[in-house]
Amino acid sequence: MNFFRFITGSVKIIFRGNKTYYAWLIFLLLLILWGGSGYLGQINTGLIKTHMRDSVSWGFYIGNFTFLVGVAAAAVMLVIPAYIYDWKPIKEIVIFGELLAVCAVIMCISFIIVDLGNPLRFWHMLPLVGTMNFPSSMLSWDFFVLSFYLLINLFVVTYLLYCIFYKKEYNKSIVLPLVLLSIPMAVAIHTTTAFLYNALPGRVF
Amino acid sequence: MKKENSRRSFIKKVSLATFSALALSGCNGAALDEFLQQNFRTLSKKEKDAIVKNLEKKYKAKYGKEFHVSDKPALEGTLFGYALDLSRCIGCRRCVYACVKENNQSREPQIHWIEVLQMEKEKGIDFAHSNAQYNPEKVPEEGYFYVPIQCQQCKNPPCVKVCPVKATWQEPDGITVIDYNWCIGCRYCMAACPYGARHFNWGEPNIPVEELNPEVHYLGNRPRVKGVVEKCTYCIQRSREGKYPACVEICPVGARKFGNLLDPDSEIRYILENKRVLVLKQELNTQPKFYYFFGI
Numbered sequence: 001m002n003f004f005r006f007i008t009g010s011v012k013i014i015f016r017g018n019k020t021y022y023a024w025l026i027f028l029l030l031l032i033l034w035g036g037s038g039y040l041g042q043i044n045t046g047l048i049k050t051h052m053r054d055s056v057s058w059g060f061y062i063g064n065f066t067f068l069v070g071v072a073a074a075a076v077m078l079v080i081p082a083y084i085y086d087w088k089p090i091k092e093i094v095i096f097g098e099l100l101a102v103c104a105v106i107m108c109i110s111f112i113i114v115d116l117g118n119p120l121r122f123w124h125m126l127p128l129v130g131t132m133n134f135p136s137s138m139l140s141w142d143f144f145v146l147s148f149y150l151l152i153n154l155f156v157v158t159y160l161l162y163c164i165f166y167k168k169e170y171n172k173s174i175v176l177p178l179v180l181l182s183i184p185m186a187v188a189i190h191t192t193t194a195f196l197y198n199a200l201p202g203r204v205f
Numbered sequence: 206m207k208k209e210n211s212r213r214s215f216i217k218k219v220s221l222a223t224f225s226a227l228a229l230s231g232c233n234g235a236a237l238d239e240f241l242q243q244n245f246r247t248l249s250k251k252e253k254d255a256i257v258k259n260l261e262k263k264y265k266a267k268y269g270k271e272f273h274v275s276d277k278p279a280l281e282g283t284l285f286g287y288a289l290d291l292s293r294c295i296g297c298r299r300c301v302y303a304c305v306k307e308n309n310q311s312r313e314p315q316i317h318w319i320e321v322l323q324m325e326k327e328k329g330i331d332f333a334h335s336n337a338q339y340n341p342e343k344v345p346e347e348g349y350f351y352v353p354i355q356c357q358q359c360k361n362p363p364c365v366k367v368c369p370v371k372a373t374w375q376e377p378d379g380i381t382v383i384d385y386n387w388c389i390g391c392r393y394c395m396a397a398c399p400y401g402a403r404h405f406n407w408g409e410p411n412i413p414v415e416e417l418n419p420e421v422h423y424l425g426n427r428p429r430v431k432g433v434v435e436k437c438t439y440c441i442q443r444s445r446e447g448k449y450p451a452c453v454e455i456c457p458v459g460a461r462k463f464g465n466l467l468d469p470d471s472e473i474r475y476i477l478e479n480k481r482v483l484v485l486k487q488e489l490n491t492q493p494k495f496y497y498f499f500g501i
Binding site for chain 1: 240244247314332363370388389390391395396399404405406408431432
């Protein structure tokens with residue numbers, strides 16, 4: 001019940017703002033709807049709409065995915081001084097860094113899903129219900145590492161925001177081990193882009 | 206009192222709605238079965254037979270033609286090898302078009318499993334300056350030679366290594382195949398293939414019904430859908446029946462040789478033992494089973 005109240009309370013806070021704030025939200029919503037209609041067109045006619053072809057089979061989708069993986073991993077730059085070196089000034093914005101990491105990872109996974117020719121079949125990548133080609137395929141490693149990083153950050157951020165909402169002190173023994181785990185995980189998600197591209201022999205025709 | 210009743214009735218309504226939704230969705234059983242179908246390699250013989258029958262029914266409904274879908278496994282003691290005589294190829298592209306007809310490739314958007322590269326005799330094998338869009342009045346052109354490229358069926362295939370869902374694998378007879386019902390269309394295999402042998406169905410494939418080849422193999426030339434990768438399978442529907450691939454049969458100058466590498470008396474073994482043989486991009490260690498040689 002407490003958690004449900006936290007969710008509804010947070011939603012109320014999100015919708016509290018002045019005209020400029022609402023204008024910004026509506027602008028973002030329009031962009032989302034524009035993208036959504038584009039994707040709907042892609043689902044209907046196929047990836048041919050993206051003008052990617054056999055010779056350049058990966059384009060903007062994978063490029064943006066690569067960029068956002070970097071953004072997500074950058075949260076570690078705020079986490080290290082805050083939790084390892086216990087530097088007070090940065091503790092105020094470290095939670096923003098983790099929130100940004102969560103958003104960036106969700107966008108990464110979304111970019112992969114929109115890039116798939118058969119997005120409904122993504123469950124084929126899961127370990128028990130499908131056939132995950134781990135560790136041979138870098139895309140499998142990708143998926144595994146991104147999901148894990150998302151779960152860690154999502155849990156830590158939700159817990160911290162929950163504590164702030166009820167004006168309680170957060171329990172260090174819950175947060176600290178997870179945050180320390182997120183540091184090598186941030187390095188791990190960055191390896192995905194390196195391995196993904198490096199393992200490919202290029203060709204000129 | 207009132208509050209208790211409204212919560213109970215709400216739960217009742219929601220569960221009834223969910224149950225009816227599930228029941229209704231179960232009506233389209235065939236589509237649901239196909240969606241939940243597992244990786245081809247993990248299926249039992251009975252499941253494979255059911256899937257094949259289902260496919261034949263589906264193709265009959267869609268195209269109005271009687272299809273024969275085979276799921277014949279690899280023959281015992283076979284490892285297919287291919288050799289192409291670079292001194293004979295004239296670049297006529299008859300192999301390209303025969304392959305398109307035999308293997309039900311999409312006409313619009315156009316997919317060709319074989320790509321013929323024109324290279325200068327002076328430079329030799331030089332991919333950077335090759336031309337796949339040559340279009341003269343007559344072939345062969347003076348000073349050029351032709352290198353047709355299709356799936357090299359590598360012994361160490363980079364495409365198999367990178368597939369995140371194991372939708373592509375190499376069969377015991379050496380043919381690298383794709384399960385079109387398992388492929389998620391991520392195109393990693395296409396980026397990994399150094400020969401550009403894999404092609405993607407960017408849009409819904411279009412084949413005129415009268416040009417459809419109804420003798421198909423589950424892992425080979427059965428009609429594909431949009432969003433899956435496809436490639437040369439050494440005409441798996443023919444080679445597993447003891448016939449030659451379509452490209453071998455159509456070549457007017459006899460530049461293409463095909464056979465069983467494990468048979469010491471085969472033509473392909475003779476070529477490997479007695480001719481000047483090369484493979485493409487040897488430095489990448491993909492170990493292709495598609496050999497190029499100079500016959501004359």
